[in-house]
Amino acid sequence: MSDFITNWGNVIWEALGQTLAMTSITFVISIIVGIPIGVLLVVTRFDGLHPNRTVYSISNWVINILRSLPFIILLFLILPVTKIVAGTTIGIRGVVLPLVVYAAPYIGRLVESSLLEIDPGTIEAFRSMGISNSKIIWRVMVREARGSIIRDLTIAAIGLIGATAMAGLVGAGGLGDIAYQYGFQRYQPDVMYATIIILIVLVQILQSVGNVISARLKKD
């Protein structure tokens, strides 16, 4: 055991850092992009606060397309765009854009369904009180749905950890990368098992924290 740690501790530690860095950076950006996408879908729906068929159909269509691409394909598909936006297609920098393009529409979809859970009557009540639509959206709807939105974000964060495992393919490192390199290519299963255990623990912690916060915010 102590042998294992002296041999592999540093490698695994560094990989964990890379995974956490990739996940958290892309998670934050994906939230900033994804929540407005969810809001846009709900607001422009036929029964939303600003119905707009064109905007709704186009966003719906784009999201469906992005959502149907596996991350590994997306990663290579948008390489040229990544090159322009990030200046590079390798390392952590090179993987942020694909991860965001992967996660943001996902968050958007989840947030959409959470916002749709709000009773339309409640929104109507706030309209009847003379409160502007933008305040209804950001201060009432998002607030009312925050428990479900936290649950959505938990799911998205876990999905992102999974996706970062493939980021090793473009040299971004991370736990998935060493599991693949050492466990599969050099046949050192103990390294692979160690990373798997760390990933499981990571996901468990995230899910539990998410559940606790979500439950605390939901009151119905």
Add this chain to the structure above:
Amino acid sequence: MIEFKNVSKTFRGQQKNQHVRAVENVSFKVADGEIYGVMGYSGAGKSTLIRMINGLEKPTDGDVIVDGESVADLSKKELLQLRRKIGMIFQSYNLLVTATVAQNIILPLTLEGLDKTEAEQRAEKYLKIVDLWDKRDSYPAQLSGGQRQRVAVARALAHEPKILLSDEATSALDPETTESILSLLLKINQELGITIFLITHEMNVIQRVCDRVAVLDAGVIAEEGPVVDVFTQPKQGITRKFAGVSDTLGVPRDILKPYAEKHRLISLQFVGQTANEPLLAQVQDKFEVTPDILAGSMGYMKREPYGRLLVYLKADQQDQFDGALEFIRSQDVHVEEVEI
């Protein structure tokens, strides 16, 4: 305060034959401080009508005038201002489920720009008025339907509106809770001077609180006037149907049949403190008919006692019967023969 001038509302479907004429050429006026009720069956257009008052729905034709201004002419900003003068409560309460009772009242106030301390003071004031101050930290899911509706009333009142709109606010409640909400409405109308416009399909709601009523039938006003007049002397079939559920006072017709075959059935209605026992006694003395009470009920028409009696008269001669009816009418009691 509120005036509808030839208002119509058509919902447009994809094809012409899918258009729904929800409200058609409706005109009426609601005076300041009045409680005005609109009654009608499901789909009659009541919600559409009430939603035009605060501009949640726009008329296709005609004008809705609130507090001197035509709602359709208001700019977006003015419309928001108008809505702040109009509170609204709903059948399904429409509270935030993730907010406490107090937060449910404070949040909309702060969104309107009130500062926090003032919003908190208002929450306290109005929660006390609806008698729920001790529940301020509960969540709606922990309250009964009647309590939730009272929170909704407090939320509406906290904006200190001139008008309160009520869309079937008691339809989901049991009779006792309904009564508690209705007496709350009467109280805020009297003590705060708020004009109340309500819609309902329940006749007892109209009787209990309204000064005037309009009966809406398929988007058209069938009858309109003071509640007492409309319900004691309904002119239209639909009004009679609403009022007439009890024209035999709930006694099944087959029970009444044997009486009706031998004698004449009449129904009496009176508002206020009419001494009715002596009335029937007098009828007996004066016209040599024998009245006998089959059923009776008393309740409130707004604040006035309102009574109904179902009576059968043993009268040998037609002129005795006619005389008796005429005499009863002269005593300010509305009387009608009941046909079985």
